[in-house]
Each structure stands twice: as C-alpha cells, then as structure tokens.
Amino acid sequence: MKKAIQFGAGNIGRGFIGALLSNANYEVTFADVNQQVVDKINEEKKYTVHILDKETSQQEITNIKALNVNDPNLSECICDAEIITTAVGPSILSKIAPVIADGIKLRCKRGIKTNLNIIACENAIYASLILKYEIIKYLQVEEFEYLETSVGFPNCSVDRIVPPSTINNGNILDVVVESFYEWNVEKDGFKGVLPEIPGMNLTDNLLAYIERKLFTLNTGHALTAYLGYLKGYKTIEESINDEKIRMIVEGAMTESGEGLINKYGFDPEKHHNYIQKILNRFKNPHLKDDVSRVAREPLRKLGKNDRLIKPLVTARQYGAETPNLILGICAVLSYQNTSDNQSIKLRQMIEKLGIERTLQEISEISPEDNILNDVVERYTKFAV
Numbered sequence: 001m002k003k004a005i006q007f008g009a010g011n012i013g014r015g016f017i018g019a020l021l022s023n024a025n026y027e028v029t030f031a032d033v034n035q036q037v038v039d040k041i042n043e044e045k046k047y048t049v050h051i052l053d054k055e056t057s058q059q060e061i062t063n064i065k066a067l068n069v070n071d072p073n074l075s076e077c078i079c080d081a082e083i084i085t086t087a088v089g090p091s092i093l094s095k096i097a098p099v100i101a102d103g104i105k106l107r108c109k110r111g112i113k114t115n116l117n118i119i120a121c122e123n124a125i126y127a128s129l130i131l132k133y134e135i136i137k138y139l140q141v142e143e144f145e146y147l148e149t150s151v152g153f154p155n156c157s158v159d160r161i162v163p164p165s166t167i168n169n170g171n172i173l174d175v176v177v178e179s180f181y182e183w184n185v186e187k188d189g190f191k192g193v194l195p196e197i198p199g200m201n202l203t204d205n206l207l208a209y210i211e212r213k214l215f216t217l218n219t220g221h222a223l224t225a226y227l228g229y230l231k232g233y234k235t236i237e238e239s240i241n242d243e244k245i246r247m248i249v250e251g252a253m254t255e256s257g258e259g260l261i262n263k264y265g266f267d268p269e270k271h272h273n274y275i276q277k278i279l280n281r282f283k284n285p286h287l288k289d290d291v292s293r294v295a296r297e298p299l300r301k302l303g304k305n306d307r308l309i310k311p312l313v314t315a316r317q318y319g320a321e322t323p324n325l326i327l328g329i330c331a332v333l334s335y336q337n338t339s340d341n342q343s344i345k346l347r348q349m350i351e352k353l354g355i356e357r358t359l360q361e362i363s364e365i366s367p368e369d370n371i372l373n374d375v376v377e378r379y380t381k382f383a384v
Contacts, residue, residue, distance in 0.1 A: 047173035052286030078103025097134035115192030154189025251324030256311035
C-alpha cells in the first residue's frame, strides 16, 4: 500500500487532507504533538468525518496510524513515504522542518531512489516553498543535492471550512466539515509520476486559484465576521443572514472579482456563480462558525498581501469602484475585542496615530494613495 504522512492531526488534518489521502488508498501516518490524539488514533485505527450541509453524510476514515512528531521512528516513516502533507499553520512549518530534514538525510544515506513529494497545505502563498527553505537549513551539500533531485515541493491552495466542533459521541477524533472543498496543487512542482488522488486538482496556474480564494472566500469570510461582530452576532451564519451585511459582503466580493476577472481572464458568469456558492457556504447552519474566531488577528488581515488590502488595490488597478471593500476595512478598524491581542494593539495604534497613519503603517499603503483618504472619509461616518 502507498504510504503518506500528514503533519498535523487537528480538525483540518483529519477532516480534509488526511481523509482525502486515506480515501485514495494511502496508509496515512498522522504526526502530531498531541499525545492524546496520537494514542487515540493508534487505539481506534479509524474515525468519522461528518459532512454537514443541506444533505448530511458520513465517511469512515481507515488505514491510519499516528506518531508523535518527536518520535525517532518518524524518520523511518519518511523513508517509506511517497507523499508528505502538512496542516499545522504557517508559523509551525519551521518547527517541523528539522524533523522532515532528518528523514530526508536518512533517505539520502540509504540511497532511496523513489521520489518524495511534500505539500504544505497551509493558508499561506507558496507554503511548500517556505517549508523547503526551512528544511534546507539542516542539510549538508550531498543531502541538498539529493533533495533537489528526488524531493518535490508543489505549492497548493486549500479551501474547506472545518470549524472547531465536538461530536456528541465521545470520540475526540471525529470531525465536522462542510461538503465543499478545493485542493489545487501545482503540477510542475512534483518530482516523478503525478499522484492520482481524487479531490486533488492539478493545475498549471496555481496563483490564479490562490488569489481567487483569497479575494473571494477569505475576503467575504472576514468581512462577514467583522460586520457581524459589530452588530453582536455570534456566528457567520447569523451575520450573513442579516440582509444589510449580505449585501455589503456580496458587493465586496463582486468588486474584488472585477480585479480577478481582468487579471486572470476568469469567465464573469462562472465567477459570479462562485461568489454565490461562497455566500451559500456561509449560510450553512451546521458549521457554527464563530465570528470571534474568524475575526481574530486584524493586524495580519490588514497586511498588504492579505485578504482586504490586496483585493482592494488589485480592483482599483483595473478601474473598479470599491465602496464595499472600503466599508469593510472601516469595519476592521472599528473592531474591538479585549480577548484578541491584535485588536488591542490596533486600538492603541489608532488612539496614538489616528486612522490614516495606522492603516498606512499596517498595510504599507503609500501616503499619496487615495485609498487612505477614502477610508478616513468613510470611517468618520461609518455605521453598519
């Protein structure tokens, strides 16, 4: 049986990537620091993915085992694996890099000729390449040459809402997911024969998919959360069912879509349908997607390459009007959550520097850019 390693046995690792690999007849080894989850996987040898949407279904995931990330036997597993995937968060890639490097060193030492492909399934652009650079830090010249010859690092974009949720059956492994998912993987990044994994879309134009997701799902998700938080809603479903919020969110995604259509040549009708599909995902009553969870870390979300500023800048580059994206940024600047450290810092910056300089510093927008003036003008009369 083909063998795969999934770093990260959390909800996304189990409910999305690990499940697809198992369904593609891989024996999946989950690598995680949570010993309770590791032990439970080895005890049960299966778990259930609960797909909750208009129609509900269940998938039993088998052919699985687990190791602690610090287990020395993980290097042996890497020697046997054809594919490694991650779902640990971008900031954790540097921490698992030495572990993966140890496995690559052992493959090199043993002269293993079969190819290994490593895909970082994170919400970060070119995450696999980031992981590669972290791994290289631990390799000698001969091992680096082996990696360049035998190990592929295809980048990808991933999309599936897997909210924190507990199934009331006592099994900590079972996980709730929505029915929709996308896993777009860079075809040219693979070494050797392309794997056949149902649910994996191999593409020659990954950046278009990455920005489509960022400008549509991530933009809409964030704005639904911030606008909903300001009106006291608890879940994304409650927020998007507010007609005024829905109109703003749909308007913002339409504005960002104008940039995408012009930049990548997307079919306008198909992109409109994609926006409607995203809006319907937000309305899923089963997911209980918490507004506070989605809204957290506003400083990161206001970064120049993230889900609010980049769609706005891109849309304007192609001459689009952006009143809803501007309004959405005002909602972020109005967000106050004392349990979110970035929200506290954002408020402190606004009190010290004012709106214009705060946004300029966080988003690196040029002082001459009329985006700043538009945000300041709209902020002074902002109301949801």
